[in-house]
Amino acid sequence: MKQDTIRTSAECESCKVRIEQALNYTKGIKYADLNPTSQLLVVRYNPEKISLDAIKQQISQLGYDADEVKAILEAQKKLPACCQPGAHHK
Secondary structure (H helix, E strand, C coil): CEEEEEEECCCCHHHHHHHHHHHHCCCCEEEEEEECCCCEEEEEECCCCCCHHHHHHHHHHHCCCECCECCCHHHHHCCCHHHCCCCCCC
16 A cells, blocks of 8 residues: 545535545545545555556546646536636635
């Protein structure tokens, strides 16, 4: 088992639920916990079943940045207004 921390662009509880639900049901991922205040996601996974890059790609497909991997714009536009980038900093 390996554990890594990924900086995301997630900002609220809805983001937390969306990311955790997607990752916690992904083969190879044992545990995912997002702190929306710090925007840090702790993920524990089996590197023989899934890579850190694949996890970051999955987060970007949900519409969020994951470290150096930018969110897929189309997915980001489909997020609820409260989850759009900068929604909580206005």
